[in-house]
Amino acid sequence: DTEVTQTPKHLVMGMTNKKSLKCEQHMGHxxxxxxxxxxxxxxxxxxxxxxxxxxxxxxxxxxxxxECPNSSLLNLHLHALQPEDSALYLCASSLSRDPGSxxxxxxxxxxxxxx
Amino acid sequence: xxSVTQPDIHITVxxxxxxxxxxxxxxxxxxxxxxxxxSPGQGLQLLLKYFSGDTLVQGIKGFEAxxxxxxxxxxxxxxxxxxxxxxxxxxxxxxYGxxxxxxxxxxxxxxP
Numbered sequence: 001d002t003e004v005t006q007t008p009k010h011l012v013m014g015m016t017n018k019k020s021l022k023c024e025q026h027m028g029h030x031x032x033x034x035x036x037x038x039x040x041x042x043x044x045x046x047x048x049x050x051x052x053x054x055x056x057x058x059x060x061x062x063x064x065x066x067e068c069p070n071s072s073l074l075n076l077h078l079h080a081l082q083p084e085d086s087a088l089y090l091c092a093s094s095l096s097r098d099p100g101s102x103x104x105x106x107x108x109x110x111x112x113x114x115x
Numbered sequence: 116x117x118s119v120t121q122p123d124i125h126i127t128v129x130x131x132x133x134x135x136x137x138x139x140x141x142x143x144x145x146x147x148x149x150x151x152x153x154s155p156g157q158g159l160q161l162l163l164k165y166f167s168g169d170t171l172v173q174g175i176k177g178f179e180a181x182x183x184x185x186x187x188x189x190x191x192x193x194x195x196x197x198x199x200x201x202x203x204x205x206x207x208x209x210x211y212g213x214x215x216x217x218x219x220x221x222x223x224x225x226x227p
Contacts, residue, residue, distance in 0.1 A: 004158075006158075040220075041219070045215070090158055090159070092159075100209030100214050101209060101210065102147075104161075106159040106160070107158050109158050111156065
């Protein structure tokens with residue numbers, strides 16, 4: 001089973017709201033990722049967790065706060081977002097703790113709209 | 116700097132025709148190469164990967180890709196395209212210690 005699940009599928013939030021995106025995998029993978037994807041663009045890496053520790057933060061604004069409660073779960077907490085943060089947010093996981101040396105499996109994404 | 120190019124932004128082919136999507140990379144280290152497909156509003160699905168060994172790799176949905184080190188290329192091919200293959204295709208390159216670099220993507224349209 002190579003499934004990564006994400007909830008919710010769609011999210012509309014105001015600029016003063018607080019919301020969370022959730023991601024889950026049961027493949028025993030030890031690295032998990034958050035990506036942001038704008039329309040007609042490739043995914044942009046935001047965060048990498050390896051063995052439940054944050055290993056890469058690609059200079060993402062603090063209004064995005066990742067959390068890895070255990071090896072199967074990854075959350076992205078959102079607060080005071082801007083309209084330009086509207087995008088498809090993708091979660092991925094991979095077996096290896098090294099982000100570039102193993103294939104990544106992606107979830108279906110959360111379509112976020114900030115009003 | 117590491118980079119991945121996909122020269123074709125948009126390709127249109129007729130159903131049943133053959134397909135080749137191009138991917139070129141510039142990488143200092145030994146690259147690991149991947150092709151992903153993305154249908155509208157969906158996540159990315161892994162089509163195939165290359166780490167080492169045989170330079171012609173087979174993937175899912177009838178796709179294959181060939182690694183040519185001398186040309187720094189990893190082109191994706193399919194002998195007969197189906198209407199359901201219409202999607203965005205991303206080439207990605209990784210290496211040890213470096214996260215994926217994605218190409219800009221190629222949008223495939225399929226004519227009936």
